[in-house]
Amino acid sequence: MPARLNLVILGKQGAGKGTQCKRLASIYALPHVSTGDILRAAVKAGTPLGREVASVLEAGALVSDDLVIKLVEERLEEPDARKGALLDGFPRTLAQAEALERLLGGDGIKLCIDLEVPTGLVTERLSSRRVCQECGAIYRDSDIEAISGTCEKCGGDVIQRADDRPEAIRQRLEAYERDTEPLLAFYESRGLLASVNGDQSPDDVTDAIQAAVSARGLA
């Protein structure tokens, strides 16, 4: 493996970025850096950052570029990110993508995977998604009765994320189309884009991502 393997995982909300990043983190021994997870943890802990962004997250809007860029910069300076990272939910705007290039310098991004899933399907996945408040395990609304609303992995409460409610889903998908889709052309023009069909089983998606990584001699 080269000295640093920085992979950007792009895709609409609900495309399976978090699920795939967890798998890839263990396959490639890289940290999973999810700006959404960092921001949600800050909201839950009630830190000054959390109080600043809580209403933005709830509405499904984007927090400011400066704020997330600083968060990612700090996170990528941590020792575990020296050999690279899996970036999930960042960059999300052109300004963030340009800032990331500046941050990583010559080492740069090795590959950007776009997880392609039709809008109708992600809307369905997001509306039925339920998550454990403690460990982040993902369930579907149809599982809730069987598990009595309690996470099978850690015993935490399984809830619906505020931003998985219909109006917030609409906002988030609109923001994706407007602010994040232009990143596909950005990475394509640098020869760094690999599109993967995200509408298949999680195992098949992981295999397709690994194939794209190996095809470029990255691991």
Ligand code: AMP
């Ligand atoms: P996610 O879990 O990636 O869907 O992120 C949840 C929420 O966190 C988003 O709806 C935004 O409010 C915020 N967020 C996460 N990543 C970013 C980012 N790169 N830029 C701006 N806002 C972000």
